[in-house]
Amino acid sequence: MVSAKQKRIVIEPVTRVEGHGKVTILMDEDNQVTQARLHIVEFRGFERFIQGRPFWEMPVTVQRLCGICPVSHHLAAAKAVDRIVGGENLTPTAEKMRRLMHYGQTLQSHALHFFHLCSPDLLFGFDADVAIRNVIGVAAKFPDLAVQGVMMRKYGQEIIKATAGKKIHGTGAIPGGINKNLSIAERDALLKDIDQMLEWARGALKVAVDYTVENLEMASAFGSFDSSHMSIVREDGALDLYNGKLRAITATGEKIFDQVDCQEYNDYIIEGVQPWSYMKFPFIKAMTMDDGWYRVGPLARINCCDFIDTPEAEAARKAFKSVTEDKPNNITLAYHWARMIEVLHSVEKIRDLLNDTDLQGDDLVVTGERRNHAVGVIEAPRGTLIHEYEVDDNDLVVMANLIVSTTHNNQAMNEAVKRVARDHISGVSEITEGLLNHVEVAIRAYDPCLSCATHAMGKMPLKVQLIDHDGNVLSEKNT
Amino acid sequence: MSKEPAKVLLVGFGNPGRLDDGLGPALAEAVEAMGLPGLTVDADYQLTVEDSAEAAKYDIVVFADADMAGPEPFSVRRIRGDDDQCMSFSSHSVRPTGVLGLAKRLFNAEPRAYLLGVRGYEFNAFGDGLSARARVNLAAATDYVRDAVRSGCFREVRAGETRAGHAGQA
Numbered sequence: 001m002v003s004a005k006q007k008r009i010v011i012e013p014v015t016r017v018e019g020h021g022k023v024t025i026l027m028d029e030d031n032q033v034t035q036a037r038l039h040i041v042e043f044r045g046f047e048r049f050i051q052g053r054p055f056w057e058m059p060v061t062v063q064r065l066c067g068i069c070p071v072s073h074h075l076a077a078a079k080a081v082d083r084i085v086g087g088e089n090l091t092p093t094a095e096k097m098r099r100l101m102h103y104g105q106t107l108q109s110h111a112l113h114f115f116h117l118c119s120p121d122l123l124f125g126f127d128a129d130v131a132i133r134n135v136i137g138v139a140a141k142f143p144d145l146a147v148q149g150v151m152m153r154k155y156g157q158e159i160i161k162a163t164a165g166k167k168i169h170g171t172g173a174i175p176g177g178i179n180k181n182l183s184i185a186e187r188d189a190l191l192k193d194i195d196q197m198l199e200w201a202r203g204a205l206k207v208a209v210d211y212t213v214e215n216l217e218m219a220s221a222f223g224s225f226d227s228s229h230m231s232i233v234r235e236d237g238a239l240d241l242y243n244g245k246l247r248a249i250t251a252t253g254e255k256i257f258d259q260v261d262c263q264e265y266n267d268y269i270i271e272g273v274q275p276w277s278y279m280k281f282p283f284i285k286a287m288t289m290d291d292g293w294y295r296v297g298p299l300a301r302i303n304c305c306d307f308i309d310t311p312e313a314e315a316a317r318k319a320f321k322s323v324t325e326d327k328p329n330n331i332t333l334a335y336h337w338a339r340m341i342e343v344l345h346s347v348e349k350i351r352d353l354l355n356d357t358d359l360q361g362d363d364l365v366v367t368g369e370r371r372n373h374a375v376g377v378i379e380a381p382r383g384t385l386i387h388e389y390e391v392d393d394n395d396l397v398v399m400a401n402l403i404v405s406t407t408h409n410n411q412a413m414n415e416a417v418k419r420v421a422r423d424h425i426s427g428v429s430e431i432t433e434g435l436l437n438h439v440e441v442a443i444r445a446y447d448p449c450l451s452c453a454t455h456a457m458g459k460m461p462l463k464v465q466l467i468d469h470d471g472n473v474l475s476e477k478n479t
Numbered sequence: 480m481s482k483e484p485a486k487v488l489l490v491g492f493g494n495p496g497r498l499d500d501g502l503g504p505a506l507a508e509a510v511e512a513m514g515l516p517g518l519t520v521d522a523d524y525q526l527t528v529e530d531s532a533e534a535a536k537y538d539i540v541v542f543a544d545a546d547m548a549g550p551e552p553f554s555v556r557r558i559r560g561d562d563d564q565c566m567s568f569s570s571h572s573v574r575p576t577g578v579l580g581l582a583k584r585l586f587n588a589e590p591r592a593y594l595l596g597v598r599g600y601e602f603n604a605f606g607d608g609l610s611a612r613a614r615v616n617l618a619a620a621t622d623y624v625r626d627a628v629r630s631g632c633f634r635e636v637r638a639g640e641t642r643a644g645h646a647g648q649a
Contacts, residue, residue, distance in 0.1 A: 049605060064496040064605070070524075116528055135528075136562045139584040147585050154529035167523050169495065 009431060023439055025421050031429055036421035038413050038443060039277055047400045055081055055391040059173050062387070062402075068449050071105035071160055071170065072380035075242070076387040078173035080376030083263075084391060086368025087176025093361030094177035099242050100353045101163035101172060102378070103346040106241060107197070108156025109381035110298075110343045113447045114204060115149020118336060121441050122211045127434025145207070148200045152343075155190075155197055159350065162186040177365035187354055194351045201344040205316055208340040212333060216323070219333040221423070223416035223442035226251035226330050227293070228284065229300035230408070232379055235259065237306030239313075239345065241379040247304050248284060248294060253328050256284060262377035265386055271403065279410050282403060293411035296383030297446060298338035303328040310352070313345035332416050335445040342381075380405050382447050406448040416442035484517045485538040485631050488590075489624065490530060491522040493545050498606055499599025499613045502545035506597060509621045515628045526573045531581035535588035539633060541624070542575035545613075546596030550638035552616035553597045553623065557635055560589065593633055595620060 009025040026035040050061060058077040063070035075098060082088045090098070120133045123142060131137075139146040157167065162182060164170025172178055212219050228251060232244035246260040246268065257268055271280040272289040283292035294300070302321075308314040320337055323329065329338075353359060376387045383405030390399035406413075420442045425435055491507030493500045507522035521533065526542070534540045546554065560579035573581070575594050582588045597620045601610045609617065627633045 064494070112528065136580070136584060139581070143585065150528050150532050150581070150585060153527070154532055157529060167521075 009425075009436070023417055023443070025425060025439070027425075031427055033418075033421045033426045036414075036418045036439075037276065038410075038417050047402055050397055050400050053397050054395050055084055055389060055397055056175050056395065058387075058389065058397065059175075060169055060171055063169055069105065069109060069380055069382070071101055071164065072378060072385050073387070074164065074170060074173055075102055076376045076378045076380070076385045077389075078175070078376065079243075079378060080374040080387045080389050081175040082177075082376070083374035084371050084389070085175040086370055087366045089366060089368075090177055091361065091363040091366060092358040093181055094364055094366075095242075096353055096356060096358050097163050097178045097181065098173055100182070100350065100359065101160055101170075102242050103349045103353070104156045104159025104163065106156075106381050107201075107343060107346040107350065108153045108160070109447075110339045110346070111149055111152035111156065111204070113381075114208070114336060114339060114343075115145060115152075117447075118444055119145065119149070119207075121437070121444070122207070122336070126438050126441050127432070130433055130437075133437070148203070152197060152200055152204075155193055159190060162190065174365065176367050179364065181361055181364065182354075182359040184360065187359065190350075191354050194347070194354065197347045198344075198351065201340075201347045202312070205337075205340040205344050208337045209316075209319070212331075212337050213323070215333075220331050222438075223332040223420045223445070224330055225332075225415050225419060227295050227412055227415070228256060229303045229328060230284075230294045230296055231301040231304040231384055232262065232377060233305050234309075239301055239305035239308045239317075241301075241342070241346075243378075246377070246384075249304055249328060251328060251330055253303075256286070262386075263375045265375060265377065266388075269403075271407075277410070279407055280403075281411050282408050283411070294408065295412045295446075296405055296408040297335065297381075298342050299329065299332075299335045300383065301379060302338040302341060308341075308345055310345050310348035312348060313341050316341045316344060332442055332445045335447070339447070382406060382449055383408055404449070406446070409446050409448065413443055413446050413448060416445070486536070487518045487539045487541065487628055488534060488537040489518060489520050489541040489543060490526065490534075491520070491543040492524065492526050494524055495607060496605060498601040498604060498608065499610055500545050500602050501607070502597040502599050502609065502613055502617060503543045505609060505617055506543045506595070506620055506624070509617065510624045510628075513625060515625065517631075518624075518628045526575060526578050528573055528578075528581060530573070530578045531585060534578055534590055534592075535582040535586035537590050540579070540590045540592045541595055541633070542578070542592070543595045543597065543620070543624075544575075545599040545602070547599065547602060549596045549598050551598045552619035553595060553636065554638065555593050555595050555623070555633070555636040558592050558594045560584075591633075593635075595624070 010022060022039050024037050024039065025033055028034050050058065053061060058081055059074050062073040062077045116135050119138055120135065124133045124137060135146065160170065161167050164172035165180060172180060228248055230246065230248040232240060233247045234240040234244045246262060246265060247258045248256040250256060260268055268285055269282050270285045271282050273280055281289060281293065283289050284294060302317055308317050320329065320341060373390050378385050385405055386403040388401040389397055392398050417439055420439050424438045425431065428435060489507060489510060491503035493503035495501030495504050504522040507520045510518065511520040558576050558579065560583045561576035562580045579592050598616050599613045
């Protein structure tokens with residue numbers, strides 16, 4: 001409860017992130033921050049909704065969770081139902097088609113986030129005039145970058161369409177495989193632009209590297225903190241966004257667990273709750289809720305992996321790790337750098353896959369011994385995505401548990417909000433839009449997807465309020 | 480020399496998993512099935528920034544969406560690019576005017592554009608399929624698009640106008 005001597009600042013919704021969230025900051029009479037929290041204001045109940053549905057519907061049904069990363073949910077669910085039909089050992093064509101789909105998704109998601117949501121902060125400054133600190137400002141001053149962001153996103157979407165069959169409710173991944181291969185015409189259309197994508201990916205990485213290196217002192221302190229990190233890695237320790245086993249490391253790089261079979265995630269991760277949030281707070285089971293939380297996503301993946309199996313991205317990873325003397329990088333703003341390494345890696349992978357004739361194969365589906373329980377895990381653009389299903393003998397889902405990337409990062413984002421509020425808002429008598437944007441910059445680094453809702457004309461509330469200790473609205477901004 | 484026919488893009492957007500919110504994609508599907516010459520059809524959950532690159536290639540762009548409270552059976556209004564609408568708080572739902580704003584800013588293109596709102600009634604539940612009343616409105620909107628594309632003439636349709644008066648008129 002807010003006491004009579006406290007002031008409450010509400011940022012609602014947090015802007016330039018995916019979905020609806022708000023930040024509340026409590027300040028005492030001396031304008032010192034006493035509490036800062038990120039709230040996810042949506043409640044979906046999707047895990048309950050899918051109970052009673054046939055398991056084979058899941059790869060298509062779960063795409064309705066999110067309009068931003070439907071492919072990630074599509075593939076995580078497909079990996080789970082693969083196991084239910086005993087078809088987890090995919091044919092080369094099926095696995096490579098799914099990987100192509102996934103790298104296309106990662107490319108388009110990361111490019112859009114970097115160029116259109118974050119670049120205004122990096123190019124103009126966190127507290128630059130809000131009139132120019134936006135995508136229109138980027139388009140005016142850096143038109144090439146703005147166009148590249150759009151065209152990389154478009155290219156990724158074209159890959160998704162070619163592999164998933166269509167943009168809405170793609171049906172490419174099916175239990176035990178894939179329902180189409182890549183035609184020569186589709187391949188050639190995508191290959192036509194691959195060199196351009198590679199060049200733009202290199203350029204985007206350079207923007208992120210230059211920004212971080214040139215502002216290293218500020219970036220090192222901004223919303224940063226030591227934390228554990230978690231991702232899947234390949235058996236040889238390589239970065240793998242599609243398949244692998246779980247690895248968690250401490251802030252200094254010691255392994256907490258490694259090569260954990262994703263089917264056993266429940267033995268290593270537990271979901272805590274807080275009374276003030278709909279979102280859960282996962283933490284490492286062997287630790288406590290206070291010290292067992294971790295980060296996922298690009299920063300965690302580059303920290304967790306031993307190497308990257310594409311040459312340009314591997315060179316970029318080495319440069320990234322050299323900043324922290326080969327120790328894990330705990331700089332929140334370094335998420336952008338890590339994200340652009342993954343863009344380069346994704347384009348390299350797409351190039352290699354497009355030149356692989358397995359994509360034109362006809363052996364698309366396998367089956368095996370049926371199971372009633374399965375877990376599918378994928379490294380979605382924003383981080384580790386876990387889908388778990390229990391099905392009955394009539395093929396109906398009786399239990400589902402989904403842990404999305406943003407949920408893994410819940411505590412980390414709250415830590416970032418707290419630190420930025422403490423460092424930039426405490427003691428300040430006049431709270432400006434630029435100062436509030438500092439809080440949002442820290443959240444944006446994680447590229448949270450706060451889940452999307454349905455929309456129709458006339459439905460898009462946008463409001464920022466400053467409220468005093470008596471609950472009076474001191475100022476209000478509609479965007 | 481005869482004038483080259485206008486290149487028309489229709490983008491239906493909405494969530495088919497939320498009942499009548501799927502009216503936009505349903506309209507896209509219906510008119511695509513007609514195979515109308517000169518018409519390109521696209522559909523998605525929501526409009527996103529890359530739609531600006533596609534819109535920039537056309538003379539006429541029609542954005543088709545479900546309308547929660549507009550006139551029955553549908554409305555059509557002319558829209559123009561708006562920089563403010565490019566600055567959405569998120570990336571996952573750029574408004575049609577934002578798409579047009581980006582098309583102008585990034586690709587120096589200003590297609591003639593319309594927002595076609597098909598009146599829907601049921602939005603607050605999960606499920607595929609349109610309500611019966613929405614299907615009636617969808618049929619009317621489909622006829623409008625068919626006739627407008629064939630004639631090359633789109634015009635605004637506001638509350639109170641009858642369907643018979645829309646098609647084929649300038």
